Amino acid sequence: MKLLGKVAVLAALSFAAAGVSAQVNVSDAWVRGTVPGQKATGAFMQLKSADGGALVSVQSPVAGKVEIHEMRMEGNVMRMRAIPKLELPAGQTVELKPGGYHVMLLDLKAPLQKGETVPITLKVQGKDGKPQDVEVKAEVRDLTASGGGQMKR
Ligand SMILES: [Cu+2]
16 A cells, blocks of 8 residues: 555656646746836746646745736726736747736845846646646846847747
8 A cells, every 4th residue: 555655656746747848838038127126027938838728826036926917008008917817828829028918026025137047936727727837947137128039048
């Protein structure tokens, strides 16, 4: 009985590990740098889910609170607002970029300087409804950085 239990756990672990790499591909992750006193900034990246799913929550040790935001027009004003989740259609690249969807890092504990690395944990729900953690290392770029993709890979 004991031995059987151990084998089952090992099988479950290796299954989970294989699932993470196959499920969501994260590329070009970066965070906009901040100045002292600034309490919020955006994180950007490209997400691609092979089987489809949704980004349901995000965490980072540099921020007291993290939200998923969208930009939308309200009258003539572009505003951002939190959304409960971001759909990841199967096989499509979803781009989080300035002016569009982004991860909002709030209640920052310290200024983020260019060249630093910010750990970010994405909670992604697969088609089967099971959440998985995807660990991302995002590079801090200039305060004035406007987009992804143009930097070295
Ligand atoms: Cu925002």
